[in-house]
Amino acid sequence: MRFAVIVFPGSNCDLDMYHAVKDELGAEVEYVWHDETSLEGFDGVLLPGGFSYGDYLRTGAIARFSPIMKAVVEAAEAGKPVLGVCNGFQILLEAGLLPGAMRRNQNLKFICRPVTLVVENNETLFSNGYQNGEEITVPVAHGEGNYYCDEATLAQLKENNQIVFTYKDNINGSVDSIAGITNEAGNVLGMMPHPERAVDSLLGSADGLTLFKSILTHWRERHAITS
Template identity: 60%
Template sequence: MKFAVVAFPGSNCEMDLVYAIEDVVKEQAELVPSTATDLSDYSAVLLPGGFSYGDYLRSGAIAQLAPIMSAVKRFAAAGKPVLGICNGFQILTEARLLPGSLQRNQQSKFICKLADLVVTNNQTMFTTDYQTQQTIQLPIAHGDGNYYCDPTTLAELRKNNQIIFTYQNNPNGSVADIAGISNRQGNVLGMMPHPERAVEAILGSTSGRELFSSLVNSVRKRGLIHE
């Protein structure tokens, strides 16, 4: 199974993702430049963390207009898995593939630490290898990670089980302790914590491994694989 890892100018977690997939999950990963326009060779698309386009205007606001994003939208519309981590999550909200937005952390400082999360929905393509309500540990590293949506959107997210991860101790002021959400169909996931930085014990946590293994298993099971 082949993953596309999209690299925007200013992305900085793309190699961590490639490493997590190739060396830990033992699948193929390829870097795809943001100027590319075709993703038909891949079974899953990953948007990495970083500071695409220097966070100019707003985090993710410029990246959502990069040529690759039209292909990402087609990929998502076809029901195939798209995962945005940190800046990737910000890009997905700016591209309106996910509702709401990420605003400045409540305490206006950059937070970099291991966070306790609760898996609130283990029925998605990204979470089947976790237990529901399981507590996991993933690193967070963001200045604009405070998830915001209006009350109507929050009610929709709750009704459709689109809240996938929540913080046990809200670090940034996010509405409803939200750390990760999916789209209505469940094939697009955005999350501020970094699963790719938690795949080996030496990194402090291995909680991220199940996310990638869930994705691989789900893609194979659903026959979405493109070899």
């Protein structure tokens, strides 16, 4: 399986994402600059964290119009796994690939520490390696992770089981403690916590590696490849 890590001007978790996939997961991965227009030959797309375009105007608002985003939308529509972490999540929201928007954290602080997440849905291609209700430790690092959606959207998210991760303690004021959601089809996941920073116990937690393994497991089952 071959992953693309999209690099925007201002991305700063691209190296961690690359390391997680290449060295810890053991899959193929390449950086793709935001100016590119094709994602041909890639089986999965990773949008890393950072401060793309300095977070000017709104987080993710400008990156969403990068040339590569057309190819990201096409990959999403083709059913390929698309994962956006932190700023990557914000870009997916601005691009309309996921519903809702981000507000400043309720306490106005940049929160940077490991947090406990609860796995709400393990029937996605991103979470099949977890147990429902399992508590995992993954770091967050954001100032705007206060997820917002209106009540009708929240009802839809619940009805379609699109809420994958919630915060055990709601650290930033998010609606229903939401930390990560998928699109309706289930192949696009956005999450504020950083699984790529939790891929080795030396880093404090290896709980995030399960997410990457889940993607690979799903892909192998689909392509009937045994390792």
